Amino acid sequence: MGESVAFTDTERAVVLLIDAHPQVLHSLTHLLRLEPFELHSATCAADALAILASQPVDLVMSAARLPDMDGASLLAHIHQHYPHTVRILLTSETDLTLIIKAINEGEIYRYLSKPWKDEELLLALRQSLAHQHSERERARLEQLIQQQNDALKQLNTTLEKRVASRTSELQQTADMLDLAYEELKHSYATGAEVFSLLANLRLPRAKQTNRQIIELVRTWCVAHGEDCASNRDLTMAAALYNIGKLSWSDSMMASPSDLLHSSDRERYRAYPAQSESLLMTLEPMKDAARLIRHHQERWDGSGFPDHLKGEAIPAGSRLLKLAVDFIELQKGLILERQMNSDEALLYIRKYAGRLYDPLLVEDFVQVCATYLNDVTLGDPNVKVLGTRELEEGMVLARNLNADNGMLLLNAGKVLNLPLVDKLIAFETMEGARYSVFIKEHTEIAAQHP
Template sequence: MEEQLPTTVTYKPKLLLVDDEESILNSLRRLLRGQPYEVLLATSGAQALEIMARQPIDLVMSDARMPNMDGSTLLAHIHQRYPDTLRIMLTGYADPSAIIKAINEGQIHRYISKPWHDEEMLLMLRQSLAYQHSERERLRLVQETWDRNEELKLLNATLEKHVAARTSELQQTADMLDLAYEELKRSYVTGTEVFSLLANLRLPPAKQTNRQIIELVRVYCKLHGLDEGSSRDLTMAAALYNIGKLSWTDSMMSTPSDLLHHSDRERYRGYPKQSESLLMTLDPMKDAARLILHHQERWDGSGFPDRLKSEAIPFGSRLLKLAVDFIELQRGLILERQMNSDEALVYIRQYAGRLYDPELVEDFIQVCATYLSDVTLADPTVKVLTTRDLVAGMILARNLNADNGMLLLNAGKVLNGALVEKLIAFEAMEGAKYSIFVKVPEEVEGALLETG
């Protein structure tokens, strides 16, 4: 009888999709048709738990709002009974209480909103299952390392050569474990950036900040050669610095912090601590959470929550505050008036030594000039003057806008005496105070020195 060769069976991860709307389940089933997954469907939390009691499930994706048992409660049950199963929340609306419950009780891995983009959904599932595989591999390697150590103890007395061989194998295992753990930490960075979209969903596009702050922090880390660990922690902190604001009202989310009422201001001062509390349960996030906790401390010790002063404030927190304030000043989330990039940097420079690390400010301005094309302040030939300091012959370095946004003068305009007088009169009429960015030609500079 001819001997048959054994066949290799490829494991297909089991996905359980839970939604009380069959149309949603059918859409997801069509999307996943042809993917290397075994897909199971449930129309309620109770049915989902029955399925899981009969067979192991790798990943559960549940709708947030369902009758009888909502998604947060279902995911909390699954976390208690099947902690190794990945949990993902799918929802079509922003519900801070459900999100916080899912984070705290369900320990969800990811969050995705309806309607979803098919490519993003497939990418998210691949990344989630890759993370699960990496974590299982890490645990397997930990167990294997422990087993090898026990074996090593038995052989140590008489088998020196065997010990040497086993030591080499253990080193290889440790290296593999390090690689697996590094991959896990990189997965967390990706996850935090996706999760940061939660905060953005609560704000109109003109008020969103997280993506710009992440990119600015990354540019700083790259230009200054920060090590991988510090760069990773700063990136995660930039992505989730405002997660503690998710429970705020829409009005409070978009109101400049300087205009908040007294009761809201106390709640505002609590958001760094709330953000840290949400993230401290995740071990790879602990260092980033500490940066978030202290990013509203001030150099002179007047910040919050702990009134830390100068060098006592972690470096990453000092850098994060500069990046956050630079972007939020331009979004109108700190002061009522939205600033342009140069005005925001003038504000930051003005408060160096009070709000910001004075040695870090000028370095930060240079990074902004590298990152943004519309920053002129880093040019040493550019001066920031009031209207009464202007003289004929100076050249506007950037557009001049009134407080209401109306364009007054274009960049490149050469000032004359009559124009300067008109600007002074218009400023007085509007009750405004303009900061004028100008370049001073050498001949004008010389004349000023002679008259000065």
Template sequence: MEEQSTPTSTHRPKVLLVDDEEPILNSLRRLLRGQPYDVLLATSGAQALELLEQHPVDLVMSDARMPNMDGATLLTHVRQRYPQTTRIMLTGYADPTAIIKAINDGQIDRYISKPWNDEELLLTLRQALEHQHLERERERLERLNRAQNDQLKLLNSTLEKHVAARTAELQQTADMLDLAYEELKHSYVTGTEVFSLLANLRLPPAKQTNRQIIELVRAYCKAHSLDEASSRDLTMAAALYNIGKLSWPDNMMVTPADLLRHTDRDLYRDYPKQSESLLMTLDPMKDAARLILHHQERWDGSGFPDRLKGEAIPLGARLLKLAVDFVELQCGLILERHMNSDEALLYLRQYAGKLYDPDLIEDFIKVCATFLSDVTLADPTVKVLSTRELAAGMILARNLNADNGMLLLNAGKILSGPLVDKLIAFEAMEGGKYKVFVKVPEEVQALLEAQG
């Protein structure tokens, strides 16, 4: 026996009512007339199972006591064959055994006693179907979220390759970034990479720092086994630390901080706060934004914007300052002179306890030595000497450049007495003060010790 209360629709749920007493079914049919779902009727468990094979059913409400196949047995079959179908027991008997069987074997969602209250029965059906709809919607959204995450992972793995292929032409790069950002706008991690690249477009290639700082911070996090959340926040902070500089005029973007004057210096000191303000509206970026806000604080309390001192500065901000200054010193964004990697590390070591956390310096130098092939400072055989400390027989560990960038001597050059004298004279003529990275052979070291 089958009846449908209203025309079917792909969006209307189906309810199957099962009872061996047709008057009961007729009463339920009249009660449910006009409800926003389609109704199927069955007078036995066997007929109900046949209807379930023919129609997708969202909810089954069955009488407990029926000949041949009782309600608990029917609902057990429904659970086994159609686990997504909601199951309700309708019973007119105080039969704990039947109810327990229905709960344990059929895993029913609700049971309703006869005689029922019309309003309560309608409310129970409506709530059961709404719960089922919400559960299905939750599962659909989870599937959609997994699919989107898989797509984002694929896009993220190829993003650097796409960017590298288009950096030759500024407009093509900008178009690609616009498209990438639109596709990845719901992924804040990937979004940091996009913003980082956008910031770099304001700078000439020699002044672009973000990628180097990101990779250096990642290397430090890996070497020290930082937890995932801290590594993620540091990486995002490294990618976007200078986003507050985008409002600067072009000439200020490439001017060393040491040469800024008056209003430009005020603007410079405001950029960490400006960067933080731009990111604080993004809830997942709040911790990274805090690191950005304080990455120009100094260990002795003379930094900005809040003049924090020592361990009051967040650890991630202290590490970020080391990475930023190390890279920017080499790009000429802090001092007018471009330093090489060893000179930059020597500068960091020189200002440990004043600008930088003294407990981080040596670990940072070790990471740089492992990560960068041109760092010699971590080599115990390498010494950093002034020109007047040089001696014949010492070997240059790296190129020696004048303050104006001119190459004076190549790495590997063996120093002689006359050559040392020429370096001292040239240094005096320039008014500079060189730091020379040399290796000292054992015989030269022994001679120096004998002399003095």
């Protein structure tokens, strides 16, 4: 269930629905009849603007095509004259230009597609109004803080004799103001993460990536002592790296990129630049947008959109590619087969110097070990072998499980030739490929003199 909006019976949210088709308005009104909303409807932009001029409106949801004005232009007008009204675009259009116009000029909270899913639409409206309520509360608190600050300044000028006794109180107030200012600077990063969660609604749960990529990037920033600005830019880039995919069909969004047909592949190669264009108008996101544009560049210059090579690729983009590929390989969004975390890291190591910055790869593996809480990934005395590379006397560094989860061998097991032969035969029978974590010979020799 969606988060409820903090409106009472005496303070109901005013919602204006705009669509050229009365039957659509009827369907929406029927869907929202049990919500704590005061509903108004209009079939054209002129009627909608008349309603807005006559009373405060909390949220407007407009269709993309209206008889006297397109929805994007209407929402841009509403943004200019009623900036505190939440704006949502309801469209059956696939025209990315219209959607970009609504986002850039109308600064819409989000857009929904026709035909809509009832639960998704209800959740979007509830979240939109909850966000509006929290923003109003934040503004109220900021005004209250400003009023308190002004009162304290006046007290300071008129009651000099009380300065000493008020020093502690004034310091506490100053600290509170500093904290409020820092929170404002972080609001864009927080907003980016919230929007990424909404964007993820387009994907099945098993294909959602943004939250894991955000956490992996944060783990990197902590491990490498990144400053606050770099941390925010990397986090926002991780949250919104795939915003340019939102105009894709559901099937294309969930398909492995290596299996896309030629026409879809061109759209795929355009998404980093489209993601950047959606964010460039927002000043605090310009640096994050640049990282997103180049996160599909490759170390050898074969990437896109600009075919940058080596250190010409921004450092943050090189890191973001590692994080995106590590998670998307496990989600089946790059190759048809979903990899586990071990296989994804082996893939990244294999293509170091071709797809990835070779100087970042091992540091990234160490961070993944921290992120996954897996000691063996970061142990320099552990190597990963295929079954046909195993030799008698080798010692397993971790448990070996079959693809179905069945335990085959325990960590610490000393291999012999019959056991290796049986393992190869079982792998062949199952049609699998096992990655076996082995302790280095130096450690084996110490254990078996």
